[in-house]
Amino acid sequence: MKAIAARDEMALAQLYDRYRVILFGLLMRILGNREEAEDVLQEVFLQVWRKADDFDETRGRPFTWLVTLGRSRGIDRLRTLASRERVAEAGAREASEEVSDAASDAFRSEQRGLVNTALAQLPDEQKGPLMLAYFDGLTQSEIATHLGAPLGTVKTRMRTGLIRLREMLAGQGESFGF
Amino acid sequence: MVHQDYKEMIPARALSALDAAEAHALNDHLADCEECRSELQEWEATAAAMAVSANPMEPSPKVRERILDEIRNESKSEVIPFRSATRNIWTSFGSLGAIAAVILVTALIAGLVVLWRQNNARGIELAQSKEFLELATTPGAKVMRLDGVDRGAGSSAKLVYDKTGHAMLMADKLPNVPEGKAYQLWFIVGKNPPMPGKTFMPDDTGKGMLKDQVPETAMDSAVFAITIEPVGGVDAPTGPIYLRSSAIN
Numbered sequence: 125m126k127a128i129a130a131r132d133e134m135a136l137a138q139l140y141d142r143y144r145v146i147l148f149g150l151l152m153r154i155l156g157n158r159e160e161a162e163d164v165l166q167e168v169f170l171q172v173w174r175k176a177d178d179f180d181e182t183r184g185r186p187f188t189w190l191v192t193l194g195r196s197r198g199i200d201r202l203r204t205l206a207s208r209e210r211v212a213e214a215g216a217r218e219a220s221e222e223v224s225d226a227a228s229d230a231f232r233s234e235q236r237g238l239v240n241t242a243l244a245q246l247p248d249e250q251k252g253p254l255m256l257a258y259f260d261g262l263t264q265s266e267i268a269t270h271l272g273a274p275l276g277t278v279k280t281r282m283r284t285g286l287i288r289l290r291e292m293l294a295g296q297g298e299s300f301g302f
Numbered sequence: 303m304v305h306q307d308y309k310e311m312i313p314a315r316a317l318s319a320l321d322a323a324e325a326h327a328l329n330d331h332l333a334d335c336e337e338c339r340s341e342l343q344e345w346e347a348t349a350a351a352m353a354v355s356a357n358p359m360e361p362s363p364k365v366r367e368r369i370l371d372e373i374r375n376e377s378k379s380e381v382i383p384f385r386s387a388t389r390n391i392w393t394s395f396g397s398l399g400a401i402a403a404v405i406l407v408t409a410l411i412a413g414l415v416v417l418w419r420q421n422n423a424r425g426i427e428l429a430q431s432k433e434f435l436e437l438a439t440t441p442g443a444k445v446m447r448l449d450g451v452d453r454g455a456g457s458s459a460k461l462v463y464d465k466t467g468h469a470m471l472m473a474d475k476l477p478n479v480p481e482g483k484a485y486q487l488w489f490i491v492g493k494n495p496p497m498p499g500k501t502f503m504p505d506d507t508g509k510g511m512l513k514d515q516v517p518e519t520a521m522d523s524a525v526f527a528i529t530i531e532p533v534g535g536v537d538a539p540t541g542p543i544y545l546r547s548s549a550i551n
Contacts, residue, residue, distance in 0.1 A: 153356035180534035
């Protein structure tokens with residue numbers, strides 16, 4: 125990130141090459157539309173270029189900063205699209221299966237397997253609200269309405285689910301680059 | 303609410319899932335609680351891990367090209383005026399002319415340095431005001447006034463941005479910031495989470511200046527706000543609002 129802040133184009137290109145697949149997968153999961161997801165992906169890396177000197181390595185790793193930024197921009201775009209007319213959800217789920225072999229090979233599948241295994245071990249009542257919050261950008265109140273569950277119950281399940289997820293991923297931070 | 307109540311809200315905050323009132327209350331608490339700020343960082347790392355569960359996908363190679371083209375264009379626009387001026391001088395005067403030009407330029411620079419030393423602060427302020435005015439008079443530019451609220455009462459700022467989102471903020475009578483803190487600009491659109499802008503430090507007289515880029519989604523109907531945050535900035539506000547905007551044209 126220091127090299128990017130020093131206007132090193134190659135450093136940005138390397139960061140893009142390293143994280144493009146995971147970030148684009150995340151944005152496709154959120155937006156379900158290739159054109160929109162690519163547009164947001166471009167915005168994210170341009171923002172990284174323009175604000176790299178704002179990155180504080182004492183506050184977290186580049187992975188967390190980049191993913192948090194990407195998700196935030198993705199949710200912002202999702203809400204913008206929703207105000208027009210949301211992209212068809214069915215199409216989104218189908219599109220998200222379009223993974224190239226090259227992408228799969230390049231991606232650190234072991235790490236993905238760890239997260240998916242951990243998520244799979246969560247009860248649906250905990251996993252569901254977490255996924256709605258993370259990938260659909262819903263608040264706890266919106267999730268409660270969506271699921272027809274009491275708000276207090278949703279809050280407890282989300283908190284418990286995230287605590288369990290953290291416990292299951294404990295010690296994996298270095299290998300994830302978190 | 304007590305400290306423990308806020309701590310229990312942090313995992314939901316890491317997922318941006320708090321409702322507005324709770325998020326606001328927690329932000330106020332985070333401004334004064336290092337322990338909770340640190341805990342939020344840990345929860346954000348856990349939340350970020352969920353991104354890995356999405357199916358990895360390969361974007362079009364054109365995205366990489368577009369990004370690199372864009373940053374090269376930005377770099378060019380930053381340096382072209384200087385390169386052009388240098389080339390014109392050397393090619394116009396030849397070697398003897400070049401020496402004379404060097405002497406002339408050196409003398410001019412020396413004179414400017416003297417003037418700069420004599421009136422540095424005022425010169426910078428005038429240059430910034432001129433730049434602000436130029437930006438404000440471009441077609442389609444918008445000017446916003448930010449007024450101090452609560453802890454920022456008495457302070458004020460003006461923010462101008464053009465059609466491309468290039469923005470400049472000039473603030474006055476800002477309270478001093480604690481050590482390790484800086485002012486940070488935010489773009490707020492509706493009930494969406496505030497989008498972070500850059501950070502800046504006020505001078506000894508409480509004046510501050512910032513150049514930033516207004517996000518595309520914030521161009522038409524954003525509220526602009528300023529908080530005090532850790533130096534380097536944060537992705538989501540942790541402190542109370544010191545100034546906030548209202549449109550003046």
